[in-house]
Amino acid sequence: MTLVAGVDSSTQSCKVVIRDAETGALVRQGRAAHPAGTEVDPEAWWRALREAIAAAGGLAGVSAMSIAGQQHGMVCLDAGGRVVRDALLWNDVRSAGAAGDLVRELGAAAWAERVGSVPVASLTVTKLRWLAEHEPANAARVAAVCLPHDWLTWRMRGAYGLAELTTDRSDASGTGYFDSTSGGYCGDLLRLAFGRDDVVLPRVLGPYEHTTSADGLALGAGAGDNAAAMLGVDAGSDVVVSVGTSGVLMARHHRRPADPTGTVAGFADATGGHLPLVCTLNAARVLDAAAAVLGVDLRRLSDLALSAPPGAQGLTFVPYLEGERTPNRPHATGALHGLTAGNTTPAMLARAAIEGMLCGLAAALEPLAAQGVPLGSVRLIGGAAVSPAVRQIAPSVFGLPVLVPAAAEYVADGMARQAARVLLGEPPAWHDAAPAPRVYESPPVAGLRERYAEAADHHLSR
Ligand SMILES: Nc1ncnc2c1ncn2[C@@H]1O[C@H](COP(=O)(O)OP(=O)(O)O)[C@@H](O)[C@H]1O
Ligand SMILES: O=C(CO)[C@@H](O)[C@H](O)COP(=O)(O)O
Numbered sequence: 001m002t003l004v005a006g007v008d009s010s011t012q013s014c015k016v017v018i019r020d021a022e023t024g025a026l027v028r029q030g031r032a033a034h035p036a037g038t039e040v041d042p043e044a045w046w047r048a049l050r051e052a053i054a055a056a057g058g059l060a061g062v063s064a065m066s067i068a069g070q071q072h073g074m075v076c077l078d079a080g081g082r083v084v085r086d087a088l089l090w091n092d093v094r095s096a097g098a099a100g101d102l103v104r105e106l107g108a109a110a111w112a113e114r115v116g117s118v119p120v121a122s123l124t125v126t127k128l129r130w131l132a133e134h135e136p137a138n139a140a141r142v143a144a145v146c147l148p149h150d151w152l153t154w155r156m157r158g159a160y161g162l163a164e165l166t167t168d169r170s171d172a173s174g175t176g177y178f179d180s181t182s183g184g185y186c187g188d189l190l191r192l193a194f195g196r197d198d199v200v201l202p203r204v205l206g207p208y209e210h211t212t213s214a215d216g217l218a219l220g221a222g223a224g225d226n227a228a229a230m231l232g233v234d235a236g237s238d239v240v241v242s243v244g245t246s247g248v249l250m251a252r253h254h255r256r257p258a259d260p261t262g263t264v265a266g267f268a269d270a271t272g273g274h275l276p277l278v279c280t281l282n283a284a285r286v287l288d289a290a291a292a293v294l295g296v297d298l299r300r301l302s303d304l305a306l307s308a309p310p311g312a313q314g315l316t317f318v319p320y321l322e323g324e325r326t327p328n329r330p331h332a333t334g335a336l337h338g339l340t341a342g343n344t345t346p347a348m349l350a351r352a353a354i355e356g357m358l359c360g361l362a363a364a365l366e367p368l369a370a371q372g373v374p375l376g377s378v379r380l381i382g383g384a385a386v387s388p389a390v391r392q393i394a395p396s397v398f399g400l401p402v403l404v405p406a407a408a409e410y411v412a413d414g415m416a417r418q419a420a421r422v423l424l425g426e427p428p429a430w431h432d433a434a435p436a437p438r439v440y441e442s443p444p445v446a447g448l449r450e451r452y453a454e455a456a457d458h459h460l461s462r
Contacts, residue, residue, distance in 0.1 A: 001020050002022065003019065003021060004019055004064045004066075004419035004423060005059060005062045005065040005419060006068075006228075006232075006411075006412040006415030006418070007049065007065065007066070007067040008225060008409055008411035008412040009034075009048070009067060009225075010069070010225050011091065012034055012244075013031050014034060015412045016031070017029045017409050017412040018057070018062060019413075019420070021420045021423050021428065022424075024417075030054065030055025030057070031055060032055060038092035038093075039092060041086050042087050045148060045152060049067075059217065062217060063423055064419035064420070064422050064423040065217050065218075065219055065419050066222050066415035067153050067222045068149055068225045068227075068415045069149030069171070070089065070090055071090055071174040071226065072174050073147060073148045074088045075145070075150070076131070076144070077143060078141045078143050084142055085138050091246070091281050092121070092127070093121040098121075098193075099119045099120050099126040102119045102193060112259055113258050114179060115173075115176055115177065115178060115189065116173065116179075117173075117262070117266055118262030119176050119262075120330075124147065125177050125189065125190075126176065128145065129193040129194065132194050132195050142199055143200060144165060145200075147167060147174075149222040150166060150167040150202045153219055158214030164211075165200060165201075165202035166202050166205050167201075167205070168227075168270060169270070170227030172204050173275075176189065177189040178204075206272075207221060208220070208221070208418070218422050220415070220418040221418070223270040227275055227414075228414035229411045231414030231418060232409075232410035232411060233381055233414075234434055235251075237374055238376060238379045239373065239375065239377075240381060241378050241381070242381050242385075243284050243382040244283060244382035244383050245283065245285060247279065247281075247357065247360065248279050250276065251374075253275070253276050253372065255372060256274045263367040264276050265277045270414070278367065279326060280324060280326050281322040282319040283361070284382065286317075287353060287387065287390075289321055289353075290317075290349065290353035293349070296346075301387075301389070302390070304346055304347045305350040305389035306392060308345075309351075310355075310393075313340065313342055315338050315343040315349065316451055316452055317355070317357075318334055318336075318356055318456045320335070326363075327363075327456075333460050333461065333462050334459070335455065335460070351393075354389050355452070358393060358394055359453075360452075361397075362449055363449070363452075363453070365398065365399075365400075377401040377403055378394065378401070379403050379404075379437065380394060380402050391438075392440055392442065396443060396444055396445050397449065399444040401441045402441070404439075405434070
């Protein structure tokens with residue numbers, strides 16, 4: 001049996017799946033935790049990858065591997081290939097001021113036209129501006145800039161030298177200095193942000209190109225974690241909603257969006273197409289926080305939420321626990337509105353937390369539609385998609401049918417598919433094996449999203 005491995009190095013953990021290259025059958029899998037925080041020594045990801053591989057029983061029999069990573073994280077290397085400082089992650093908002101400056105300097109519409117996205121604190125380009133302004137000594141040592149999946153792939157290769165760094169089009173499209181329509185980096189935008197463009201940027205591999213690891217595995221191009229999930233889940237034209245650390249709405253599309261409001265990012269997918277995407281900073285961890293406040297586990301949180309009426313009798317939870325990216329409110333805090341003597345109960349709070357988190361995501365549906373994305377049904381994935389309450393409440397908030405595929409590691413699976421394609425030279429025919437998704441439908445809750453929109457405008461800054 002020829003095996004392939006797919007890796008998901010995302011915010012909270014690293015997951016490895018090992019599948020039969022021909023049939024897609026899951027042979028073994030493993031995971032390891034990542035450290036908390038929004039700046040992380042990349043070495044911790046490397047340790048977690050080794051640990052997750054060991055937990056998956058090692059790589060014996062594996063012939064090809066692909067690695068996906070959390071998008072946008074700024075990994076800076078010096079001329080000797082050493083990490084200059086801890087990586088700043090996609091959910092680190094310290095570069096919000098730099099983002100505002102970059103948008104003022106070039107104009108939102110020009111950014112959207114040039115790279116498909118208007119910079120917010122998450123994008124790598126804003127982190128580089130922050131570094132140049134706040135840590136000039138570190139900035140001066142930077143000889144190469146790459147992303148988490150680029151760096152891990154490079155480490156798998158045996159870290160041969162900066163010229164051997166590679167990336168793929170999906171992850172490069174989230175930097176803010178790559179034009180996915182031409183396939184080239186924008187040196188002028190890098191200069192604008194960082195003051196210079198004499199740094200090595202990873203070579204952008206085609207979707208099915210590969211390199212070779214230090215121990216002889218074929219290494220696929222990899223992908224950003226969202227583009228990888230899109231490879232793993234058989235979504236057709238559905239909008240995929242991922243409720244992981246980030247909340248994501250995305251869909252395959254033939255055209256790169258250019259949304260000057262900055263709501264929809266014009267990222268690339270991992271097949272040569274486009275991936276209009278909206279991302280929030282507050283998703284699964286909102287449920288973690290609500291469960292902690294209530295002193296219950298996630299299963300009980302779900303039971304409580306489902307025991308409360310839709311709309312939680314007006315209790316409205318604005319979930320800006322990490323600030324927010326969409327809408328661009330990096331310094332906002334969360335809020336609880338609409339408290340009455342009748343709705344201050346654990347069940348109402350549990351329901352309001354889930355409804356608020358989902359309302360934050362639902363606000364992205366219309367902007368996606370405005371970019372030409374059809375709103376048929378939603379495919380729900382990500383860590384919190386296993387929650388019965390999230391599954392059952394989601395259709396009433398989105399106003400669309402919600403299809404939940406069997407719980408699986410879709411990011412890692414997408415990378416296993418990419419590795420299989422590299423190995424077999426053609427798309428693997430694994431979809432035959434996938435069970436049908438479960439369908440959830442329920443009528444929209446009247447006034448819920450309007451009430452949330454009003455509440456979300458009323459929040460304190462941190
Ligand atoms: N039963 C559950 N109910 C709600 N949330 C859950 C459940 N199981 C896991 N999660 C949440 O899923 C999140 C991790 O999701 P995941 O997609 O793996 O994150 P990431 O890819 O960003 O590291 C955690 O915050 C965790 O609490
Ligand atoms: O920044 C984005 C997308 O633009 C995030 O979606 C990150 O890619 C992190 O993803 P998860 O860890 O939540 O999967």
